[in-house]
Amino acid sequence: MATLTFPLNDGTRIPALAFGTGTALYQKDAQHAVEVAISSGFIHLDGAQVYGNEESLGAAIAASGKPRDSLYIVTKLGKLPQGQTVVESLKESLKKLNLDYVDLFLIHMPVHHEGKLKEVWKGVEETKTQGLAKSIGVSNFRVKDLEEILSVASIIPAVNQIEFHPYLLKWAEPIVEFGKKHGIVTSSYGGLTPIIRHQGGPLDPIVASIRERLEKSRGKPVTESQVYVKWILQKGVVAITTSSNEGRVKQYLETSEVPDLTPEEIASIDNAGKQIHKRFFNAWLEH
């Protein structure tokens, strides 16, 4: 089955389902997990400087034997050491990844660059101009952070990666809508939170019944995690998940075979999700 992709504002396309490397499951060594993900069919791999495992991501890419242009590799800029430029920082990452370019380069967190965000964005633009990154974007940006860089941007960010699940929808929806207005695709992490980090909430019976309906319609097993991934994708949001369990890796990819949720089902998840506000990453975003 063809990989679902979303168009970006720079003419490229981003694969809608991604495998993440920023988890305590792998810590400094994501090589095995990424090898399993690639051999299972993932092409979009989400890395970051702060994960401290770019070498192992690079080793898995090399071991896969896949042509470079068949994979979609992301890394994120961490705090910049005094005196280092953004271009120099990405070059260091590329060395660790053993790559000539990344497909997408993101500012990981605006709080890493207090008072210097505009300057840093200009540096990120330079990485694209030099061909070190095909696309550029941001992560954990609120509307006010996006507005700050848009005020100086020659290149509009292509992507904003944020925590996104129904229990954070009230917070995230205005960011997604702002992104749509400005041609910025939202990418999500933490999407399985209602299953793995906040069970027992109002979504549980609703998603259980949607899962059952989809399973009957598909004629093959459907899991609740696939329902959440479907919900994310049908909102036009990229879904980043991860697992060291091969069965779950394959299950994420099989989401493409699951029938669509109806507009009513999506609305029922939205409404139940909005009854609660839960954030599990980057607590500073609450302030």
Ligand SMILES: NC(=O)C1=CN([C@@H]2O[C@H](COP(=O)(O)OP(=O)(O)OC[C@H]3O[C@@H](n4cnc5c(N)ncnc54)[C@H](O)[C@@H]3O)[C@@H](O)[C@H]2O)C=CC1
């Ligand atoms: N930009 C940022 O600040 C952040 C980015 N990320 C990126 O997102 C990636 C995905 O991370 P998460 O959001 O934590 O992913 P997630 O919310 O999809 O959770 C993944 C975890 O859930 C487990 N899981 C999956 N299905 C399950 C099930 N049915 N029952 C029980 N457990 C199940 C997996 O084995 C894995 O441990 C990271 O690896 C990283 O690349 C993550 C956090 C912050």
Ligand SMILES: O=CCc1c[nH]c2ccccc12
């Ligand atoms: O990307 C966000 C979550 C994360 C995973 N590992 C680290 C290490 C340092 C900062 C954030 C994270």
